[in-house]
Amino acid sequence: MTGSRRERDLELYFHIPFCRQKCNYCDFLSAPAGEQVQNAYMEALLRETEAGSGMARDRVVRSVFIGGGTPSVVDTVWLCRVLDLVRRRFDLAADAEITVEINPGTVTERDLKDYREAGINRLSIGCQSADDRELAFLGRIHDYSRFEDTCRMARDAGFDNINVDLISALPGQTLEEWEKNLRTVLSLSPAPEHLSVYSLILEEGTVFWERYEKGMLEPVDEDLERDMYWRTARILREAGYEHYEISNYARPGYRCRHNCGYWQRTDYLGFGIGAASLLDNVRFRNGESLQGYLSDPLGCRQDREELTAQEQMAETMFLGLRMADGVSLSVFQDTYGADAEEIYRDAIEGSCREGLLAVQDGRIFLTKRGVDLANYVMAKFV
Amino acid sequence: MASIDQSKIRNFCIVAHIDHGKSTLADRIIEMTGLLTSREMQAQVLDNMDLERERGITIKAQAVRTVYKAKNGEEYIFNLIDTPGHVDFNYEVSRSLAACDGAILVVDAAQGIEAQTLANVYLALDHDLDVFPVINKIDLPSADPQRVIEEIEDVIGIEAQDAPLISAKNGVNVEEVLEQIVAKIPAPGGSPDNPLQALIFDSLYDSYKGVIIFCRIMEGKVKKGTSIRMMATGAVEEVVEVGYFGAGRFIPCDELSAGMVGYITASIKNVKDTAVGDTVTDNDNPCREPLPGYKKVQSMVYCGMYPADGARYPDLRDALEKLQLNDASLNYEPETSVALGFGFRCGFLGLLHLEIIQERLEREYNLDLVTTAPGVVYKVHKTNGEVIELTNPSNLPDPSEIEYMEEPIVNAEIMVTSEFIGSIMELCQERRGRYLGMEYIEGTRALLKYELPLNEIIYDFFDALKSRSRGYASFDYDIKGYEESRLVKLDILINREEVDALSFIVHADSAYERGRKMCEKLKDEIPRHLFEIPIQAAVGGKVIARETVKAMRKDVLAKCYGGDITRKKKLLEKQKEGKKRMRQIGNVEIPQKAFMSVLKLDDRK
Numbered sequence: 001m002t003g004s005r006r007e008r009d010l011e012l013y014f015h016i017p018f019c020r021q022k023c024n025y026c027d028f029l030s031a032p033a034g035e036q037v038q039n040a041y042m043e044a045l046l047r048e049t050e051a052g053s054g055m056a057r058d059r060v061v062r063s064v065f066i067g068g069g070t071p072s073v074v075d076t077v078w079l080c081r082v083l084d085l086v087r088r089r090f091d092l093a094a095d096a097e098i099t100v101e102i103n104p105g106t107v108t109e110r111d112l113k114d115y116r117e118a119g120i121n122r123l124s125i126g127c128q129s130a131d132d133r134e135l136a137f138l139g140r141i142h143d144y145s146r147f148e149d150t151c152r153m154a155r156d157a158g159f160d161n162i163n164v165d166l167i168s169a170l171p172g173q174t175l176e177e178w179e180k181n182l183r184t185v186l187s188l189s190p191a192p193e194h195l196s197v198y199s200l201i202l203e204e205g206t207v208f209w210e211r212y213e214k215g216m217l218e219p220v221d222e223d224l225e226r227d228m229y230w231r232t233a234r235i236l237r238e239a240g241y242e243h244y245e246i247s248n249y250a251r252p253g254y255r256c257r258h259n260c261g262y263w264q265r266t267d268y269l270g271f272g273i274g275a276a277s278l279l280d281n282v283r284f285r286n287g288e289s290l291q292g293y294l295s296d297p298l299g300c301r302q303d304r305e306e307l308t309a310q311e312q313m314a315e316t317m318f319l320g321l322r323m324a325d326g327v328s329l330s331v332f333q334d335t336y337g338a339d340a341e342e343i344y345r346d347a348i349e350g351s352c353r354e355g356l357l358a359v360q361d362g363r364i365f366l367t368k369r370g371v372d373l374a375n376y377v378m379a380k381f382v
Numbered sequence: 383m384a385s386i387d388q389s390k391i392r393n394f395c396i397v398a399h400i401d402h403g404k405s406t407l408a409d410r411i412i413e414m415t416g417l418l419t420s421r422e423m424q425a426q427v428l429d430n431m432d433l434e435r436e437r438g439i440t441i442k443a444q445a446v447r448t449v450y451k452a453k454n455g456e457e458y459i460f461n462l463i464d465t466p467g468h469v470d471f472n473y474e475v476s477r478s479l480a481a482c483d484g485a486i487l488v489v490d491a492a493q494g495i496e497a498q499t500l501a502n503v504y505l506a507l508d509h510d511l512d513v514f515p516v517i518n519k520i521d522l523p524s525a526d527p528q529r530v531i532e533e534i535e536d537v538i539g540i541e542a543q544d545a546p547l548i549s550a551k552n553g554v555n556v557e558e559v560l561e562q563i564v565a566k567i568p569a570p571g572g573s574p575d576n577p578l579q580a581l582i583f584d585s586l587y588d589s590y591k592g593v594i595i596f597c598r599i600m601e602g603k604v605k606k607g608t609s610i611r612m613m614a615t616g617a618v619e620e621v622v623e624v625g626y627f628g629a630g631r632f633i634p635c636d637e638l639s640a641g642m643v644g645y646i647t648a649s650i651k652n653v654k655d656t657a658v659g660d661t662v663t664d665n666d667n668p669c670r671e672p673l674p675g676y677k678k679v680q681s682m683v684y685c686g687m688y689p690a691d692g693a694r695y696p697d698l699r700d701a702l703e704k705l706q707l708n709d710a711s712l713n714y715e716p717e718t719s720v721a722l723g724f725g726f727r728c729g730f731l732g733l734l735h736l737e738i739i740q741e742r743l744e745r746e747y748n749l750d751l752v753t754t755a756p757g758v759v760y761k762v763h764k765t766n767g768e769v770i771e772l773t774n775p776s777n778l779p780d781p782s783e784i785e786y787m788e789e790p791i792v793n794a795e796i797m798v799t800s801e802f803i804g805s806i807m808e809l810c811q812e813r814r815g816r817y818l819g820m821e822y823i824e825g826t827r828a829l830l831k832y833e834l835p836l837n838e839i840i841y842d843f844f845d846a847l848k849s850r851s852r853g854y855a856s857f858d859y860d861i862k863g864y865e866e867s868r869l870v871k872l873d874i875l876i877n878r879e880e881v882d883a884l885s886f887i888v889h890a891d892s893a894y895e896r897g898r899k900m901c902e903k904l905k906d907e908i909p910r911h912l913f914e915i916p917i918q919a920a921v922g923g924k925v926i927a928r929e930t931v932k933a934m935r936k937d938v939l940a941k942c943y944g945g946d947i948t949r950k951k952k953l954l955e956k957q958k959e960g961k962k963r964m965r966q967i968g969n970v971e972i973p974q975k976a977f978m979s980v981l982k983l984d985d986r987k
Contacts, residue, residue, distance in 0.1 A: 013944055196938040222935045247940045262944045276945040283948055305948065315947065318954060322942060373912070374938040376499055379957040 010059035011261045012090070014045065014082055015272030016071040017290065020106065024139035025167070027191050027203035029274040029288055030069035033115065034369075041272075041290070042078040043295035049271045051298050053089035054069045055279060056269060063258040070126070074103035080118040087119075097257040099124055104142040104150040123162040124196075124254075130184035131177065134170055139207065144184075151188055161254060163194035169220040170200055178228045179235065186239055194253040197232050199225050200249050224337035226372055227255045229362045245323050246371060263319045265312070273300070281307045307374055309336065312348040313343065317364075318378035321357075326365025347380035386459065388641040393461045393598065397506050398488035398672075399496035399856060407550040407559070408462060409445075409489055414556055415448035415460060422781040444584065445596060447626045453835040454563045460563060461627075461643035463583065463598075465502075465657060471731060472860060473507075473677055474584070477659045479505060480675055481583040481598035483565030484512040486559065487534075490524035491517045493549070493824065494533050497797040497856035500724030503538055514540045514566045516928055521549040537823050557789045571642030578602035578610070580638075580646075581673050585656040587707035591623070593650035594632070596643075597662055600673060600819040603639035609665040610648060613672040613853055614910040617655035618665050619648035620951065653710045677709045681729025682790070682861070683736055683756045683840050686717060687743070687882060690750035690974055691961060695724045701747035702726060705739060712739060715797040717774060721883040721967055722752055727774050730756075734838045752965070752974045754883045761788040761864055775885045778871045781922060789867045790836040793818075795857040800826050802851040809850055813838035814889060833862060837887070872897055874904070875925075879968045883977055893921050901929040907976035910934035915970055 017030045018038055065135075066079060079100065087091055098259040099122040100115060107115075109318070115123075125147065131137050132143045154162060164185055164244075168178050186191065202212050202219060206370060213216035233243050241249040245263065247254065261268060269275045273293045276285040286293065287300035313336055320327035341359070343347060348364065351357035356370035356377050370377050398404040445463045447525060452458055465478040479485070485506040506513050515534050519525045527547050534542040534663035546558035572579075584596035604610065610622045625634040626644040638644045639899060657679070689698045702714050704717060713729035730736040736756055743749045762770040762778065763785045772787075795817075798806050803820075810817070810832045820829040834843075839859070847855045870893050872882035884904075888896050897919025904917050908931050915931040942950050964971035 057426070108809070201940060221695075226936055246938060246942075259943060262942075262947070268944055270944060274945065278947075279943070285945070286753070303948070313952065318951070319947065356912075370937060372936050373934060375954065375957060376912075376934070376937045379954045380959070382951060382954040382958055 003228055005309065007267075008058060008060050008089075009062045009266050010056055011063045011065070011259070011266055013258075013268055013270040013275055013365040014049070014064070014066045015270065015275040016045075016066060016069075016074055017041070018073050019068065019070040020073055020103070020141045021139070022207075024137070025200060027032055027206050028069065032038055035075075037290075038074050038078075040294050042074060042081070044082060044294050045272050046108055048293075048297040049082065049085055050089060052269055052271060056057075056090055058134065059091065059267070061092045061096055062266070063075050063261060064092070064099070065258045066100045066120075067124075071100050071101045071107055072106040072111065076114045077163060079120075080196050082271035083112060083118045083120070086093065087375070097161075099123055099256070100259060104147040106141075107150065109151070109153050109157065111165060112153055112217070113208060114158070116158050121159075122161040122163070123159050124148060124165065125154070127164045128167045129170070130181040131164060134181075135172070138167070139171065141235065148188070151192075155190070161194070162192045163196060164192040164195045166195065167200050168232060169225040171220060173220065173228075175231060179231060181234060182235055186235075187250060191239070193251045195236060195249045196247055197243065197249065199229060221382055229372075230368075243324055245269065246374065259341040260323070264314055281312055283307065312336070312382045313338070313340075317344065318380040321364070321366050321374065321381075324365045329359075329362045329364065339350060340351065344381055347377075351377050386639075386642065388553050388572075388639075390456060391459045391461065391565050391570055391641050392484070392567045393463065393482050393570055393641070393643055394484045394486060394511075394563060394567050395463045395482045395506075396486045396488055397465065397466050397479075397499075397501075397502035397513075398497040398518075399490070399493070400494065402488050402490040402499070403550045404488050405464075406511035407486070407516070407518065407548075407556070408464060410550050410553055410556045411460070411462060411560065414446055414560060415450045417770070420857065422783055426473055441533070445627045447628065447643065447776050450560055450564070453561060454564075457607055458564055463497070463643065471735070473679060473688055473731075474658055475502070476505060476509070476675065477581065478790060479511060479585045480659075481510040481581050482509075482572050483510055484514070484563075487515045487538075487540075487892045488518050488550075489515060489530055489534060490676070491530055492522045492525045494530045495537055495797075496525075497795050497829070497866065500538070500797070500829070501795065501858040503540075512567055513540055514562055515540065515545040516562075517545050518550050525589050532660045533824060572599070572640030573600045574603045574639040575667040576605050576640070577667045577786060578608070578662065579669040579673060580662040582612075582658055582660045584658060585653045587653055587712075588647075589820050591647045591649075593653050593656050595646045595648075595650075595656050596627075597646060599638050599640050599644070601640050601669065602664065602667075603637055604639040604646060604662070604664070605650060610646065611665040611668065612656060612660050612661055613668075613674050614660040614884045615655050615657055617650065619650055621646055621648050641792060653707055657710055669757045669946075679731070680775075681711070681713045681731065681759070681980070682728045682836065683732055683758060684727055684757065685736060686719060686722065686725050686754035686755040686774065687728050687731075687740070688719065688722040688752045688754075688883075689713075694724045694749060697744070698726065698749055698751075701743050701749060701778050704747075705742060709739075710774065711735065719754075719776075719883045721881045721965060721972075722754070725752075729773065746796040750963075750974075752883075752977050754977060756840055757886055757887045758790050758840060760887055762867065763787065770891075772887070775871055776882045778887070785868045788864040790867050791833050791838050791862045792839065793861040793862045794832045794834045794839070794857065796830040796832065796847065796855055796857050798828060798830060798851055798855040800828060803830065805850045806830060806847065806855055809843075809846055810834065813843060813864075814892070816955050831880075834859070835867065835889070836861070845861045870921045872900070873920045874900060875916075875920060876908070876972065877915045877968050877970045878918075879970075881919075881967055881972075882955075890921075893919075897927040898923070901927045904976055905931055908970070908972055913972060933982070 016031050016283055019030045019329045021032060091228055100120050101124045102128045126137055127147045129146050135143055202208050236249045241251060243249055244255050267279050273286055274288045283302050284304040287302050293302050317327055329340055356367055356373055358365060358367050396404045396407055445461060448460045450458045450460055455472050463478050463481055465475045488502050517530055520527055546555050548555040579601040580599045581599050582596040583593055586594045588594055606621055607623055610621055612616045623634050624638045624644060625632050629770045632645060639737040651732045658677040666933055689695050706712050710732050714726040715849055717727045718724055760772040762772050764783050765785045814835050821829045847857055868890040870890050871894055872886055872888050873880050890910050901917045903921050910931055912934060914933045917929045918925045919927040964973055
């Protein structure tokens with residue numbers, strides 16, 4: 001790729017750190033908050049965005065992602081104002097992908113219509129499970145029928161690009177139970193264009209972690225977890241989805257452009273607490289303190305890290321390998337003026353020998369076994 | 383300096399069980415004799431090394447001289463000689479005691495007499511020291527001084543009715559201790575006119591002065607220019623400087639004479655020449671015979687020490703060399719391991735000594751070490767009549783060449799409250815102990831006597847003892863000698879390859895149990911690989927236990943979005959770093975800590 005186009009591309013991420021209620025597995029930067037705090041935060045977010053737009057001169061914004069938390073818990077007006085500001089201050093491409101994360105039960109028909117009007121063209125809905133018992137166990141605020149309602153409303157409002165998040169490998173879950181979950185979601189009409197399916201990870205600082213520490217929660221056995229993973233891959237492939245990234249599936253043409261940008265190292269600017277950015281090979285992120293942000297939304301940037309050429313290449317490899325397409329040798333050559341096969345000879349040859357990596361048609365990608373052991377392979381490239 | 387009145391000198395030490403307040407009392411004595419202002423007082427003046435302070439154990443004997451103006455108006459010179467508090471350093475303790483004329487016995491008012499109290503006080507009495515007791519920690523709510531006084535009289539048989547009841551921590555009644563030092567500890571004997579006879583109780587290497595000899599002058603005198611001879615090692619040097627010990631400082635003086643405690647420097651390059659217990663005499667006017675009690679220090683425990691990064695082998699060698707300058711009881715010689723590369727087989731007085739050296743190497747010399755299982759010195763009697771002292775299990779001759787083997791045995795005394803006698807006896811049985819007897823100290827406490835093989839107590843005996851008695855048992859031992867024993871070499875095979883660094887010698891009856899535990903432990907320590915890894919324990923080529931490390935099935939992060947990338951990169955870097963710190967055996971990578979974690983095998987914790 002000749003660079004110029006990709007080099008000018010930019011993605012925007014807005015972090016909304018609020019939710020109705022913290023889920024038992026969630027370690028994201030989010031918490032319930034009153035309207036006053038929300039309003040103050042959104043004001044600060046607008047200020048930071050306005051100021052930060054200076055960094056995006058000559059850039060074309062290809063995607064906007066409003067994530068959280070649950071962005072849909074804040075008044076819709078705020079989301080509209082954010083997008084207004086983006087239009088005024090950035091060069092937003094006409095065909096930009098604009099995603100908002102929502103949770104069932106946090107949006108009305110009116111909200112969804114307003115989202116459409118504000119230009120939001122993709123929804124990511126946190127469903128997590130199709131089983132009400134599991135939903136309660138996860139600490140979700142909704143049951144499955146509420147999710148179905150939300151989906152229907154979204155379709156009615158005109159959304160034709162919907163992602164659904166699901167979590168597999170819940171403690172005590174059987175392979176059959178999981179498969180039933182997945183098939184239930186697939187039976188939606190129309191079925192989601194995109195699915196993100198994650199295996200449950202026990203993270204420190206969550207309710208689940210506490211239970212796990214006390215021995216009250218038994219994580220799913222590794223073998224079962226892998227069986228669920230590959231069962232998912234098979235079912236979704238049969239249903240016409242591309243397994244385009246370790247945990248992501250899409251109908252042809254519906255890959256999440258925003259996330260693909262992360263894995264292909266497109267530049268992005270993040271706004272809001274904890275939000276990370278990559279700009280001209282510098283990574284930085286905002287501090288996580290809400291108070292600090294409210295008092296000075298422009299002054300909490302930290303952890304600035306300039307990436308050396310070697311680090312850039314390493315990122316290209318380990319992020320690129322997350323995708324089924326893997327890393328294109330010619331793109332690598334164009335970007336760095338170097339031959340990936342030469343630079344990573346030992347890592348590539350070793351992993352190929354171990355059956356974890358393959359090189360084909362000018363691309364390096366993980367084999368099936370390689371996906372299971374992705375970290376083991378990726379560690380060889382850093 | 384004006385000549386010192388010998389009758390006004392008091393040379394003494396403090397003996398106590400660990401944690402009964404020896405160092406705190408020493409601090410108070412130094413403080414109250416006024417040599418130091420409170421500002422100069424570090425928490426514990428006598429413990430010089432950081433490490434000692436952290437572990438709360440005095441490692442090297444040291445001394446301090448203070449001046450006390452007694453109630454009778456006279457000024458007395460106190461030489462307080464500190465003694466190491468651990469059984470590993472028993473010989474050093476005995477030489478420090480020999481430099482004293484009396485001892486203060488500190489007993490905790492709540493705990494009463496413990497195993498080390500007894501061991502130390504008997505050692506002091508053996509050296510003909512006048513011992514007077516002090517009851518410390520009377521400020522504790524659980525203090526019961528009257529009971530402790532009776533215990534001291536009943537068990538040790540020394541007068542204790544007028545023992546000062548003190549709180550060294552709060553400075554309560556310490557004055558009384560000072561007065562009793564004057565009254566109850568005899569002035570030193572000896573005559574300055576006799577030929578020089580001085581006892582070395584410690585030495586220290588200083589890069590400017592060379593070796594500094596810590597000594598007690600028994601007879602005669604020594605000053606700058608005296609040609610001195612170390613009678614056991616035969617080293618002869620001319621004295622450069624003599625002096626005494628200010629708190630933490632060396633204060634030169636003109637002359638040391640009979641009864642005094644001080645130091646001598648003489649451009650000596652190596653502490654090996656100034657062995658603890660040796661006698662210093664005047665080469666031109668030697669004494670007739672050396673002082674009694676000198677022993678060549680012998681290493682009791684050996685292990686292999688390897689740099690984690692093979693390239694740092696020369697650094698490890700230099701570091702050991704430097705440590706040895708100050709520690710004549712540390713031994714080392716180069717060895718090679720298939721698993722660990724180039725390193726050293728090192729000999730120590732005991733496990734504590736080993737741990738201290740290991741920590742110093744890691745801390746002061748910034749070395750990352752891999753240590754093999756510590757073992758004792760076995761005597762291997764070969765069929766051809768040859769006797770080998772075996773310090774490295776890998777060097778065990780073929781069984782067909784061995785007639786029999788011997789292992790060192792200790793006499794152990796364990797003091798324990800009666801409720802734990804059962805579990806402690808059980809522990810001793812498990813460790814092949816031979817029951818010798820039991821004495822009740824008072825209604826609820828007993829002294830258990832056992833013969834135990836040294837190799838059964840060097841690993842984790844002390845931890846096991848503590849955990850099975852809720853911390854109450856105390857323990858002391860001394861070496862009895864060698865006895866014939868049915869010993870075998872236990873080999874560990876990882877992915878069917880023998881790992882020499884994991885081999886060790888074990889009693890035939892414990893081989894299966896130990897082998898099984900080793901395999902279990904290693905199974906937890908060795909990370910999953912792409913393939914299945916058998917871990918086997920074998921004796922004489924016959925496998926007696928096996929575990930399997932299953933092949934790795936999953937190592938993948940489900941999520942990685944914009945905010946996760948930096949963290950993910952760090953994670954991968956760490957994973958890669960971790961691999962670097964592994965040892966490659968065949969195609970299996972073994973974390974370095976696996977070599978050490980197998981040391982602690984008592985599963986009843």
